[in-house]
Amino acid sequence: MPRTVDHEERRSMILKAFMAVAAREGLHAVSLRAVAAEAGISLRSVQYYFDTKAGLMQAGLAALEKLSNERVRTRLEALEPSPSARTTLQALFAVALPTDRESRRFHLLWTSYAMLAMTDPEISDRTFVDSPNRLQERIAFILEEGKSSGEFDGALNGELEATILISLIHGLGTAVLVGQQTSESATSSFEHYLDRLAGAKSGNG
Amino acid sequence: MPRTVDHEERRSMILKAFMAVAAREGLHAVSLRAVAAEAGISLRSVQYYFDTKAGLMQAGLAALEKLSNERVRTRLEALEPSPSARTTLQALFAVALPTDRESRRFHLLWTSYAMLAMTDPEISDRTFVDSPNRLQERIAFILEEGKSSGEFDGALNGELEATILISLIHGLGTAVLVGQQTSESATSSFEHYLDRLAGAKSGNG
């Protein structure tokens, strides 16, 4: 088996074990030995493919981000052709809500990483600015489309509304994650919000 | 000095050191020795007042919650007598926004604890349900008062709006904490939201 082994396949196999350990025991409790045991390989092999623990942690965050992007893309591609702005926003909300185990795992680890990045200089804190920024731009774009199609009022401030929407989505997601809200109550709240957003066609001043 | 020493004063002195270490190095990096060094006392003394690390961690969360409640209370008491619903909501938002160092520290540690509670059974996860629930009830009450005074539409669903408001406040707070939003943009967004909430007096169907 040695020589000619797919490095990327090997790395992603180890990263899968990393995610499992991190989700089960907490990001802070991840150790190279625990990841090795989870993957069924030796400590040395984890070192071989990620060099240091910092390398593994950084790769873990990158993998998390990639996974999230794929989930969003899959969800949006599953929509009917030319979906309405509201349908698209609903899909973005649904994929962000930590309902299934994989989604809950993502939320837990993403937030843990975000907090870690605030004290640990080895974790890039740009990720937690750039990634939400991209989502916010996407939402702003959806809102613009909604304005063009007459679904939303043309006077609606897309940038401001996008900021509110992404914060609301994130806030409701966290509330569901910690168990303060149920998926149902969070969804009703979001739908109610969309109702008013669509209904407030004449703005407020 | 021994015999007759104020235990509560001693504990809160150590907890202050605990907060400092946790905020500077991250909650995961807190050790009994680091707290002892920060407080300028011996490891043994930290053990004496908190017994185990789990005891210290639990006391840390309780202290954090108490600190937050005091901040909210102080802020609300500083308002003019009989403030409008909007003024009260603005104050709640302002105190929740991580602008000053103490507020940023609170947000970082609170969220870190919330994530920790999801994998560590020694940290009570009820805290992260009960505490937001109390805030949500308070917001709902404020909205009811606003409805009575005519500031908000009487048909407004207070429970639903409170859920949205608390999630929005939390979401914007986190966005500011990680640096994705500035305090100014978050504040504009919140004000804009309040505008529409107050303006949508005829509901939406």
Next chain:
DNA sequence: TTTTTTATGATACGATTGTACCATAAAAAA
């Protein structure tokens, strides 16, 4: 076939951690 490179295992090392134990100074109680 011999040699080199790749991938992996085993393990040792120094550092750090939570916990437990022993000693003792100081104050209160007798």
Next chain:
DNA sequence: TTTTTTATGGTACAATCGTATCATAAAAAA
């Protein structure tokens, strides 16, 4: 004054961690 209790320091211990080193099986290259 003697005795007991409280508060604190010092330290030892076993466990765990990240990292580094040595050895080697296996495959590719020569």
